Amino acid sequence: EFPAGDEGYHTYGELTEVLRNTADEHGEIVSLSDVGSSYEGRSLHLVKISDNAGQDEDEPEVLFTCNQHAREHLTTEMCLRIVERFTDEYGSDPTVTELVDTREIYVIPTVNPDGAEYDIENGRYKGWRKNRQGNGTDLNRNWGYQWGCCGGSSGSPYSETYRGPSAFSAPETRAVASFVESRVVGGTQQIKAHLDFHSYSELVLWPYGYTYDDANDTMTPEEARRFQEVGERLAASNGYTPQQSSDLYITDGSINDWMWAEHDILSLTFEMYPAGGGGLDGFYPPDERIEPETQRNDEAVEILVAEAGNQV
Ligand SMILES: NS(=O)(=O)N[C@@H](CCC(=O)O)C(=O)O
Numbered sequence: 001e002f003p004a005g006d007e008g009y010h011t012y013g014e015l016t017e018v019l020r021n022t023a024d025e026h027g028e029i030v031s032l033s034d035v036g037s038s039y040e041g042r043s044l045h046l047v048k049i050s051d052n053a054g055q056d057e058d059e060p061e062v063l064f065t066c067n068q069h070a071r072e073h074l075t076t077e078m079c080l081r082i083v084e085r086f087t088d089e090y091g092s093d094p095t096v097t098e099l100v101d102t103r104e105i106y107v108i109p110t111v112n113p114d115g116a117e118y119d120i121e122n123g124r125y126k127g128w129r130k131n132r133q134g135n136g137t138d139l140n141r142n143w144g145y146q147w148g149c150c151g152g153s154s155g156s157p158y159s160e161t162y163r164g165p166s167a168f169s170a171p172e173t174r175a176v177a178s179f180v181e182s183r184v185v186g187g188t189q190q191i192k193a194h195l196d197f198h199s200y201s202e203l204v205l206w207p208y209g210y211t212y213d214d215a216n217d218t219m220t221p222e223e224a225r226r227f228q229e230v231g232e233r234l235a236a237s238n239g240y241t242p243q244q245s246s247d248l249y250i251t252d253g254s255i256n257d258w259m260w261a262e263h264d265i266l267s268l269t270f271e272m273y274p275a276g277g278g279g280l281d282g283f284y285p286p287d288e289r290i291e292p293e294t295q296r297n298d299e300a301v302e303i304l305v306a307e308a309g310n311q312v
């Protein structure tokens with residue numbers, strides 16, 4: 001459980017209950033399922049929000065993933081905010097209503113429930129980042145595009161950026177990737193845009209992470225320009241700093257690189273609050289920050305969901 005004073009954060013059990021209640025209360029626009037199980041057997045919840053949620057309609061699809069990194073609990077709250085806003089405000093907020101009626105929005109609130117639960121075991125923060133397989137795999141180095149190519153991850157199982165013994169060796173990345181692959185319908189990937197939430201540093205990041213190149217044989221200059229244009233629009237809405245992932249540091253095997261290179265999904269990463277401060281404290285903002293820092297991204301989420309319909 002979370003330490004005293006931070007009860008505003010949701011444990012896996014509390015998250016599961018909120019999702020079940022939301023699906024019960026909003027049955028016609030919510031479908032709750034899962035993309036598989038974590039290493040320790042926890043369901044990786046998948047929330048679908050759309051009109052006629054039980055049907056696969058011909059509407060642009062959008063994916064939000066949170067909590068790849070265990071200690072980044074604010075991101076789980078971010079995905080919960082998306083679920084709650086796009087259900088509670090359906091029928092009252094015109095923008096939310098329009099987007100739910102014209103898109104299929106998928107949310108995976110925690111990709112790494114085992115790590116998140118381990119991080120708060122006995123009510124004390126451990127600063128844990130990875131999953132709970134062996135000495136832990138960094139899920140954001142385990143994706144299969146340019147996996148381990150470029151010095152953007154580690155081959156040591158004890159490293160915080162251990163890439164795993166092979167691409168998709170982690171059940172969690174494998175499950176999310178399989179879900180994305182299942183959204184190829186009639187030869188066309190239905191998911192058009194994706195955000196992966198992390199903390200912290202207040203950044204908007206776009207691929208590639210594995211190379212400093214802005215453009216190459218799998219990203220034309222025009223496509224790179226679109227990432228930058230959307231990234232800058234997102235950052236203008238929340239005050240984060242926009243930049244290419246590799247401008248921060250080289251990462252290989254990251255989710256964004258795979259989503260783009262393998263599925264042409266407009267896939268970005270948000271690093272949430274705080275902006276700086278260094279050290280472990282930045283991963284553990286007091287729970288009073290949850291509401292302001294998740295609502296800070298309401299407009300960015302709308303921009304991304306809308307952008308999914310602006311296919312080039
Ligand atoms: N959330 S974090 O681990 O501090 N930063 C992310 C940045 C992701 C990226 O550069 O694409 C990572 O290294 O996986």
Ligand SMILES: [Ca+2]
Pocket residue numbers: 050051052053057059100101102103104
């Ligand atoms: Ca629909």
Ligand SMILES: [Ca+2]
Pocket residue numbers: 056057058059061104190
């Ligand atoms: Ca569809």
Ligand SMILES: [Zn+2]
Pocket residue numbers: 068069072197198199
């Ligand atoms: Zn992270």
